[in-house]
Amino acid sequence: MSVILKTDKLRVEYRSRELGQAVKVALNGLDLEVSTGEVFGFLGPNGAGKTTTINCLLGFVQPTSGAASLFGIDVRQPIARQRIGYLPEMTYYYKFLTGEELLRFYASIFALTGAEADKRIDQTLKLVELDAARKRLIKTYSKGMQQRVGLAQALINNPDLLILDEPTSGLDPLGRMKVRDIIQRLKNEGKTVFFSSHELGEVETVCDRVAIIAEGSLKAAGRVQEIMRGHPTLEKAFLNIIGYQADKN
Amino acid sequence: MRNVLAIAKVVLLEMYRRKEFYVLFILTIVICLIMGSINIFNDNQIIRYLKDLCLLLIWVSSLIIAITMTARQIPAEREQRTLLPLLAKPLSRNQLIFGKFLGCWIVCGLALICFYAFFGALAASREHQWPLLHYLQAAFLHWMVLGVVVAMSLLGSLVFAAPSSNSTIIFAICAAIMCVGRYLDQIAAPMHEPARSIVYFIYYAIPHLEIPFGMRNLIVHDWPIIGWNFVFLDALYLLAYLVFFLIAAGLIFRRRAIN
């Protein structure tokens, strides 16, 4: 198995715009490696640096120091994103487009045109169960449908690596189950999935390996069973690793 | 280029499905028709006041369309977080900027075709002639001006947080250039230093959008056509500013954190 996602001593600092405010360290020397075919859960409390890590991996934020690569290509090169799919947390898509038009637009960025694009659009819309609503404007979609069209755009290029930021956030139980099913199906197809989540139960069921970060630093990484060793649930293990002690509160 | 065109196409679709252009176009038609229906001494050949009004409305409407449409492009993408999945694709930020620019500029061009076609029909209804080359010169330079305005607005949208403040500032700058841009050197002459040097610098630094704007009078008053060499020289001059603003926008956006 080859490493397709890697961060090397990744450090991100945010300078405050207010005078007298100190520099905020969002990531502090993060080292991560994700291999082909893995479903990798990226866990951490709010403000731990999960989204910043993903933003670095996608080139949205420039690291202060360190490096990140996808498929061995520096993330600053747009070509590094050719074989990935990305679903951001809580994103709204162009409301003036239909679901099909949105996918066609993203497909064209991946140089998918004509029959090839049509085929991929059909496949992804069926996968996310939006085939019936493909001609409707996105502004008429429910929240769950919007999340699924988001997943469809992430899959339009048949990516080898899927980066999902809180994919089930804000969804009802049925919506969560559908997203979980899709991740499972992708796993079965041999795709690599890297996703951040608060839903530890979900992580426990679908992930091969997990990494836990807190305050910008990696606290633990390994197979789910290894992380859970000595703890009855992943939640207990997680709380223990991030240093949370219930009796203090 | 494929990516640029894909972005431009989405901008086109957005404008096609939004109401601004239709509202402004219909408003222009309605105002012109109302003014045209006024009886002035039973002389139905009087046309220049109508051409003047129509061209002014076209300029104002096109500036509103260009500025408001462009000013919201990047901020709306950020606010609605559509920028994230977009930039997660193999698309460079320069391609995004250029695609947005191209889309907005094409929309302006299409809007101008509609506006000038109406203008031509209005003028022909009373003058019974189609000075197409005149209209072509005017519309072409008008489009070049809008190109500069679109590039300026795009740059402004990266500097100013809110589209409303960006639109207001760009509109004020355009209006100021069109009204007094040509006379800034005369305004500077009696000033004391350093104000004098500053105003002189502004005079030479700003894009002189008032040059094509002044062509309105040539069209309204049936002056002979201008030499095409002057038209192309002016287009080249405006193109230089357009590229300058686009490069500046690209440089600002290049290292801007998206989150």
Place this chain on the structure above:
Amino acid sequence: MTSGKTLWLWLLAFFLLCFNLATVLQPRFQAIEKTNRQSNNFFVLLLGDSSRIFANDFFIKADVYYHSGYYPTIFDNKSAFETPHIAEDTGAVASHNHGEETDFMGPPRDWLDAFGRHFIPNRHTHLDEGGPTDDLSKSSQVREILPWLDLSSKLDPENVKTYLVMAYWLRNKLNQVSAAEQVLHEGLRYNQGNPQLLFELGRIYEEDYHEPDRARSIWEAALRMWGQEQPGVPLSERLKPSNENFDDWFIFDQLQQHLAHLEKEAGNYDAAIAHLRQAQRVSSKPEDLQKQIDELEKEASRH
């Protein structure tokens, strides 16, 4: 939670309140705006006194159109355009123009200015001479100044000059005599008994309709009205020819000379001589008028 019925009741209550307020306030506003109410002009009612500023702008705009857009801005040398040429050409207003009409911009200041001049009207032309195309068959293009004059007169209906200029161009260059007459009547509606308007109206009756009796009665009325104007000012002061009171003495001169002509045509030589003697008081060439008087006296003695 407020029910729908309650909301409707509130809406009705507010409507009644607004209606009652309107009935109370309306008479008060009418009293305040009594002066404005005297005009039934929509623009004047809407804009109040500020309409005069726009009226002047539109009057200038008519002159800009007369020059096909070739016109100085506030940054150029305007000395040759102090009095709009459309007014100057009527001969009814005093001219304050001096200097070069054709080169108010001066030589190009720099390359930008030189380049920009290719994109603006750059020759002094007049619409009644064919405009920028120099095609004299199109000289009727002077009609293009009319919308602005019309608008100017509506915005400032008390400005007599606008009606005079409009009537001049309609009658003399566009051959629209009845429209010119209508304009003058409109002017008289807002400026009752104005001697200048009456004089122009009389000219239409005499020169176009060939009704000398009607023209005479109008001009005599104009003279009477002229006498009633400026009650405190001595006649000698009013008849002192100068640029400042041009309108005053010039119209007196014109009325007297035109009435003299009418009386002469009607064979009333004594009356004609009397009018010419009055005209001599303001004329810059009294000796020419004296010659006419001498000829009339000869004619009178022959009869």
